[in-house]
Amino acid sequence: MNTETEKTFVKFEKIDKSYDGEVLVVKNLNLDIAKGEFVTMLGPSGSGKTTTLMMLAGFETPTNGEIFLDGMPISKIPPYEREIGMVFQNYALFPHMTVQENLAFPLEVRKMSKDETKDKVKKALDMVELGDFGTRFPAQLSGGQQQRVALARALVFEPRLVLMDEPLGALDKNLREQMQYEIKHIHDRIGITVVYVTHDQSEALTMSNRIAVFNDGLVQQLSTPDILYEKPENSFVAQFIGENNRMTGSIKSMENNYCSVELDNGAGIVKALKVNVGDVGEKTQLSVRPERVSLGSDGDGENVFTGKVEELIYLGDHIRVRLDVCGNNEFIVKVPNEGSFNYNEGDSIKLNWNPDDIRALDLPK
Amino acid sequence: MPIGDMLLRSVDDTQINTVFPNTFEEYKKWDKEQDQLPPEEVYKALFQELAYGNKIQVGRALTRMNYSKSGWKSLIKNTSRAIKKAVKKDEFPDSYKDFLIAANEKWADPTFWYAMGQMVNNQTPIYYYNAIDMTYDQDQNVIRQKENRRVYVQTWIKTLKVSVYVTFFCLILGFPVAHLLANLPLRYSNLLMIFVLLPFWTSLLVRTTAWIVMLQQQGVINGILVWLGILSDDGRLSMVYNETGTLIAMTQILLPFMILPLYSVMRVIPKSHMRAAQNLGAKPATAFWKVYLPQTIPGMSAGGLLVFVLAIGYFITPELVGGKDGKLIGSWIAYHLKTTLNWGLCAALGAILLAVMLIFYWLYNKIVGIDNIKLG
Numbered sequence: 001m002n003t004e005t006e007k008t009f010v011k012f013e014k015i016d017k018s019y020d021g022e023v024l025v026v027k028n029l030n031l032d033i034a035k036g037e038f039v040t041m042l043g044p045s046g047s048g049k050t051t052t053l054m055m056l057a058g059f060e061t062p063t064n065g066e067i068f069l070d071g072m073p074i075s076k077i078p079p080y081e082r083e084i085g086m087v088f089q090n091y092a093l094f095p096h097m098t099v100q101e102n103l104a105f106p107l108e109v110r111k112m113s114k115d116e117t118k119d120k121v122k123k124a125l126d127m128v129e130l131g132d133f134g135t136r137f138p139a140q141l142s143g144g145q146q147q148r149v150a151l152a153r154a155l156v157f158e159p160r161l162v163l164m165d166e167p168l169g170a171l172d173k174n175l176r177e178q179m180q181y182e183i184k185h186i187h188d189r190i191g192i193t194v195v196y197v198t199h200d201q202s203e204a205l206t207m208s209n210r211i212a213v214f215n216d217g218l219v220q221q222l223s224t225p226d227i228l229y230e231k232p233e234n235s236f237v238a239q240f241i242g243e244n245n246r247m248t249g250s251i252k253s254m255e256n257n258y259c260s261v262e263l264d265n266g267a268g269i270v271k272a273l274k275v276n277v278g279d280v281g282e283k284t285q286l287s288v289r290p291e292r293v294s295l296g297s298d299g300d301g302e303n304v305f306t307g308k309v310e311e312l313i314y315l316g317d318h319i320r321v322r323l324d325v326c327g328n329n330e331f332i333v334k335v336p337n338e339g340s341f342n343y344n345e346g347d348s349i350k351l352n353w354n355p356d357d358i359r360a361l362d363l364p365k
Numbered sequence: 366m367p368i369g370d371m372l373l374r375s376v377d378d379t380q381i382n383t384v385f386p387n388t389f390e391e392y393k394k395w396d397k398e399q400d401q402l403p404p405e406e407v408y409k410a411l412f413q414e415l416a417y418g419n420k421i422q423v424g425r426a427l428t429r430m431n432y433s434k435s436g437w438k439s440l441i442k443n444t445s446r447a448i449k450k451a452v453k454k455d456e457f458p459d460s461y462k463d464f465l466i467a468a469n470e471k472w473a474d475p476t477f478w479y480a481m482g483q484m485v486n487n488q489t490p491i492y493y494y495n496a497i498d499m500t501y502d503q504d505q506n507v508i509r510q511k512e513n514r515r516v517y518v519q520t521w522i523k524t525l526k527v528s529v530y531v532t533f534f535c536l537i538l539g540f541p542v543a544h545l546l547a548n549l550p551l552r553y554s555n556l557l558m559i560f561v562l563l564p565f566w567t568s569l570l571v572r573t574t575a576w577i578v579m580l581q582q583q584g585v586i587n588g589i590l591v592w593l594g595i596l597s598d599d600g601r602l603s604m605v606y607n608e609t610g611t612l613i614a615m616t617q618i619l620l621p622f623m624i625l626p627l628y629s630v631m632r633v634i635p636k637s638h639m640r641a642a643q644n645l646g647a648k649p650a651t652a653f654w655k656v657y658l659p660q661t662i663p664g665m666s667a668g669g670l671l672v673f674v675l676a677i678g679y680f681i682t683p684e685l686v687g688g689k690d691g692k693l694i695g696s697w698i699a700y701h702l703k704t705t706l707n708w709g710l711c712a713a714l715g716a717i718l719l720a721v722m723l724i725f726y727w728l729y730n731k732i733v734g735i736d737n738i739k740l741g
Contacts, residue, residue, distance in 0.1 A: 059640055080643045080652075092641035096659045105655070106645035157646065 008068075009035040009193055010056065010161065015065035017051055025051050027217040029065070033195065038187050040196040040204040043214030044240070049197045052214075053163050056195060058082050070160065085154035085162040089169060091146050093138040099125070099149050100134040106157040124156040127186065144175045151183065155192070164196045168203065180206045201241045205229070213237050230289075234276050235361040238287040245293070245331050247286045248363065251277060259360055261286060267326030271302055271355040276362045284360045290332040292357035295321070295343075299352035307331060309347045325351065368719070375712035378489040384426040385414050389485040395478075403478055408461035415445050416452045432707065433491065433501070434480035436471070444468050479505070492713035497521070517697070517714070524694040525721075527611060527683075528676035532623075534616040535672045536665060539623035543664070546624070547631035561624050569618065573685045576614040580605035580686070606688025614686045619675055623668035630664030666733050673725065678718060694718065 010033040017026040026048040033039045041049035054060040056067060058079030066073045074082060093102055100121055107117040125131050128148035138146055147167060154162050164183075168176045184207045187194050198204055204211045205225040212222045213236070221228060221237045232238035239246070249261040252269065259274045261284055270286060277284045298304050307323035318334045319341055325331040333351065335341050343349055382389060387410035395403040415423065423445070430437035447468035451458070458464035465472040483491055483501055494500060494507055498515040502508045509515070542561065546554050564572055579585045582601045590596040604610055634657065642652035680695030687693065698714050701707045 057640075057644060078643075079640070080646050080648055082644075083646075084644065086641070086644045088637045088641055090635060090637065092635060092637040094638060094642075094656050094660075105642070105647070109645065109647045109651055109655075153645065 007034040008032045009037075009070060010195070011068040012052070012056075013066050013068065015052070015055065015067065016063045017048070017055060017060065018063045024063075024217055026055075026062075029219060031212060031219060031222065033193060035193055036191045038184070038194045038196065038207060038209045040198060040208040040211045041214055042198060042201060042204040042211050042240075044199055047214040048217040049212075049214045050165060053165055053195060053197050056161075057084055057086050057163055083157075083160050085157065085159035087147075087150045087154045087162070087164040087167040089166045091138075091150035091167075093146055093149055093153070095138055098135050098137055099130065099141070102138070102149060103134075103153050103156050106153065110157065120156055124152040127155070128152045128182075143171050144179065147171060147179060148182075151186070155186075155190070159192075161193045161195065164194065166198055167196075168198075168200075176203070177206075183207060205241070213240060215240070231275075232287065232359065232361070235285045235287065235364045238359065238361060239364070243290050243332060244287045245290060245328070247326060247328060248283060249286065250283050251280050251360070253280060258355055259284075261360060263326055265327040268305065270358065272358040272360040273356055275359045277360045283363050285363050286358050286360055288353055288358040290320075290334045293333045293351055293353045295333060295335060295349055295351050297350065297352065299354070302352065302355055303358070304350060304352040307349055307351055309343050309345050309349055312343075312345055323349070323351070371712045371715055373712075374708055375492050375716045376488045376490065377709065378429070378484060378491075379487045380422075381426040381429045381484050382487055384418055384422050385411065385484075388414055389481075392478075392481060392485055397479075401475055402462070402473065405460065405462050408465050408472075412448055412461045412465065415441065416448050428706070429709075430480075430484065432495070432710075433483045434477065437477070437480070440469055440471050440477065444472070492709040493717070495710055496713040496717055517694075520692065520694050520697060521717075523608070523690075523692075524677055527608065527615070527691075527693060528673050530612055531615045531619060531676045532669050532673045534612070535620050535623040536669060538616065539620055539627055539668065540661075540665075542620075543624045543627035543631055546628045547634075548636075561621050564618065564621060569681060570685075572618060573614055573682050576610070576617070576686055577605055580610055580613065605686050606691065608687070608691045610686040610688070611683045611691035611693070614682050615676060615679060618682060619672045619679075622671045622675060626667040626671065627661060627664040630661055630667075634660050662733070666729070670726075670729060674722060677722065 010031075012029045012031040015026055015029040016024055018024050029048075029052060031039075031052075041052060043049045051060060055062050058074070058077065061075060066075055068074065069082070069084075094105070097105065103121040103124055104117050107120060112120075121134070122131070125134055128151055130145060130148055130152070133141065133145065133149075138149065141149065147170075150167065154164075167183075168179050171179060180203055183194075187207075196204075196207065205228075208225060210222060210224055211228055213220045213228065215236050221233045223231075228237060229242050232241065235246075238244050247263055247270070249263040249270065252260040252262050254260075254274060254277075257274055258271055259277060261270045261272055262268075263270060272286050305325055307325035309321060310324050310329055311322040313320040313322075316337065318336050321333045321335060321343075322329070323331045323333060388407060391406040391410045392403060395407060423441070427438045427441055430441070444465060447464075451464070462472075471477055480501070482505055483489060491501070495510075496517055498510045498518045499507050500510050542557075546557055546561070548554075549557065577584070581587070582603060582605075584605070586604065587596065587601045591598055591601065596602065604613065638656050638660070639649075639652050642656040643649060647655065677693075678695050679693060680699050683691050683693040684696045684699070687696070694714060698711050698718075701711045701714070
């Protein structure tokens, strides 16, 4: 615990933010970010993630609470003295300056010598592989190149921290994936702390050390990508990250880490992992990942059901099977394409899952 | 077409040549070195053309002749009467020269004959010379007008000066307003936009007259200043019927032409640019100066050029609030167009105005680049 607090580089302490004095956009946010970490704030629009980022950059002030950077409270420091780099949503490159001038801007306002400026600009351009584009204007570059310039500009003055506000939102899918790796590699190489905001979960999973899932102004869960995916703590996280099959029911009994849940439509009783539930008799939502369901066998005899194949979608590496199970005809199972799958639409099929793979969570609001 | 017609008219001198074709023909043969006065043939041709010429045509020609030298009108009218009388009686003189000189002794004055030399060609630059306070002397040399007749050069300078000032003040006043318009939340900016456009919906004359009410010595502003004790009662400022009045009223009237292009350019500058600049370490003032201002140059140029062009040719407002020394070149054009009917001079003044504009446009293109203009 002690070592962890020592490593804390950015600390949000009990942050509230309200624009109109009535509705809280961010509620009681506590978040610690270690030096060199890549932390993503993930959430739907209006969840408070961008507001949080703007408070860190200094463009918004918290209503309550304090933000610490390297142990120092920064609420009273204006944005231009925070030494925090930022990549904006639409890059915010200055259209009347060339790429070089854009990159030299943060160095010039710091009164750096001409030679040093030139040197650093060149290095930054080489880092993003745009060495030959220095004399062009932003409008003469493609979207991906502009993105790289924006990245280079945010890094060129060696800030203590880099913020990125949906930087890949304007790019097409292929380019977006390529840039995700590129940003990740740059992060690995120079070891700078990055706070990244996105609403795209695959982007978050690809790049981050840890992800803070935002909804409704609250951090729903803060964890590493694998834990978020495999062990979501509430129904929002389970639903927002990756695909899941949901069933609702009420709790019949509890023992140790498990509980028995009677499904609402009387389709049977499921044994599930007890994660985020109330007492016996209360409602719960069950969540199981499509790839954790096995078809055609009894398994160890627990949680065995029968379903009807509604639709088969061939996706190359796996086959996506839509089933009607327990009255839910949106039940998805992903079967690895090993050549042994031989069911047709309309067939009845047995399926089961391990109680450890199905999680009993809260009901969504 | 109208511009071409105007340019032609500014050098056109054919009317008078259709009235006195023979006179001018003979006139050209006159050797001024040898004879002090033109030969007998010139007098004869003039006699005949005055005797049988169309009265209206001759009248128009007289107006033209007076531009070259005053006194022509009365001289010819005078002489015409004598000639008509003689013709009626069928008395043709032996010497037309003697007859004319007898009718009016000015026909023996060579300066009138010299002045005729300016009219004998179908084209004349005289209107242009007049427009810059020049005229001919008796030997056909171009000289400056007599001191008390010089008005245009002074007015040209004043017009340019006022236009530059008005453009400058519009820029200074318009920039913050446009900035507010572009950055306020929609419901406030809509209201502000109505205030900006309101003057367009009011008659120009009403606005100008309102300024007279505001600015005159017993007017609203002086009244308030005296009431506040800032001015003494006999120290009232004279802000109207002079250049100050022209400047104030024109700035107010032309302000929207500066605000609107500026606004449309500012509106599309993303707000994230100022944030990005600050994030990169620039203080707000530096961010404004280095990042925001350069991006508004297209709007400033468009607005500036627009205001300047309008200001340089403005005439109603300076005419009304300018008094004597606030008059601009546009007022003179209107005056000659409607009062003296000297359309040649009007056309010449207009052509010079056009040329001045083209020079500014060219200069502007050299310095800023015309592609940099943006209205939206």
